[in-house]
Amino acid sequence: MRSGIVAIIGRPNVGKSSLLNALVGQKVSIVSHKPQTTRHRIQGVLHHEQGQVVFVDTPGLHRIQKKALNRAMNDTAAGAMHDVDLLLFVVEAGRWTDEDEAVLQRLAKFETPVGLVVNKVDRIADKERLFPELEKLAAKRNFAFVVPLSALKRANLNALIGELLQRMPEGDPLYPEDMVTDRDLGFAIAEIVREKLTRNLHQELPYALTVQVQKFEREGNLDRIEAVIMVERDSQKAIVIGEKGAALKAVGTAARRDVERLTGRKVFLKLWCSVRENWSDDMDALKRFGLSHTPDE
Numbered sequence: 001m002r003s004g005i006v007a008i009i010g011r012p013n014v015g016k017s018s019l020l021n022a023l024v025g026q027k028v029s030i031v032s033h034k035p036q037t038t039r040h041r042i043q044g045v046l047h048h049e050q051g052q053v054v055f056v057d058t059p060g061l062h063r064i065q066k067k068a069l070n071r072a073m074n075d076t077a078a079g080a081m082h083d084v085d086l087l088l089f090v091v092e093a094g095r096w097t098d099e100d101e102a103v104l105q106r107l108a109k110f111e112t113p114v115g116l117v118v119n120k121v122d123r124i125a126d127k128e129r130l131f132p133e134l135e136k137l138a139a140k141r142n143f144a145f146v147v148p149l150s151a152l153k154r155a156n157l158n159a160l161i162g163e164l165l166q167r168m169p170e171g172d173p174l175y176p177e178d179m180v181t182d183r184d185l186g187f188a189i190a191e192i193v194r195e196k197l198t199r200n201l202h203q204e205l206p207y208a209l210t211v212q213v214q215k216f217e218r219e220g221n222l223d224r225i226e227a228v229i230m231v232e233r234d235s236q237k238a239i240v241i242g243e244k245g246a247a248l249k250a251v252g253t254a255a256r257r258d259v260e261r262l263t264g265r266k267v268f269l270k271l272w273c274s275v276r277e278n279w280s281d282d283m284d285a286l287k288r289f290g291l292s293h294t295p296d297e
């Protein structure tokens, strides 16, 4: 048996969380088309007959360091790069940016093997264009392997799993067989609500909000859940709630469906919106919301 830890890193929006979910066969990390969706370090476990791989999803490494939240996200990602067996650097096919270059520079100081995943190859219609690109990317550093794939279409995932398993150290599984993620149900619920908000709301707003589950009660086959959506200004609260509550209702319905799918139980989900000025630049607030990086994390 082999077992080891693989950190998934890269700039925002390249598909790190999509890849994690595809690899472990369950949605453990939320996904949206907007950059900076992932804020936490989230583990997902792949159980394979040849071994176990513990993947660590991370926030996208980004340049803008405007707010404490941005710095905390970068710190969380950087912190996850240590003490792993392999670093998986994810990039997008046909798109190399300054932020990718910055991640590559960051990798230079690590002796840990680095594998390159070129994601979103489904977008490249002319596959002949892919080969010269892969050669160019492969030359950027000494990669342990280069695997083109599509997390969305689940294409070529086995090639990646094969590359990873053979590089994991020999040893017993790190986690029990039935464990898919290290995060609990409360976290998953808050993240599902945040995913629906991120997907539904205006471009900038997702960065100004966070979600906390405040109540969770089991009654027979029904879970009663209350969660609060924290924003920074009254104007944002008005957008979250929408005209006659329509926006919040749509978010609640979509989130409830996902939570029911996750738990296999009936769910009553109540959402609130509350204003907490400047929370995303307030280190104490970030700590309370579990969003700041701590050295032991």
Ligand SMILES: Nc1nc2c(ncn2[C@@H]2O[C@H](COP(=O)(O)OP(=O)(O)OP(=O)(O)O)[C@@H](O)[C@H]2O)c(=O)[nH]1
Pocket: 011, 012, 013, 014, 015, 016, 017, 018, 019, 030, 031, 032, 033, 034, 035, 036, 037, 038, 039, 058, 059, 060, 061, 119, 120, 121, 122, 123, 149, 150, 151, 152, 153
């Ligand atoms: N076409 C295509 N889109 C993809 C693929 N993988 C991910 N995406 C899309 O890319 C967007 C970003 O995906 P995420 O998985 O949230 O990306 P991320 O790297 O985790 O982003 P951050 O958490 O913000 O750093 C979403 O709209 C995904 O649906 C893929 O293989 N092909």
Ligand SMILES: [Mg+2]
Pocket: 016, 017, 018, 029, 030, 031, 037, 038, 058, 059, 060
């Ligand atoms: Mg992500």
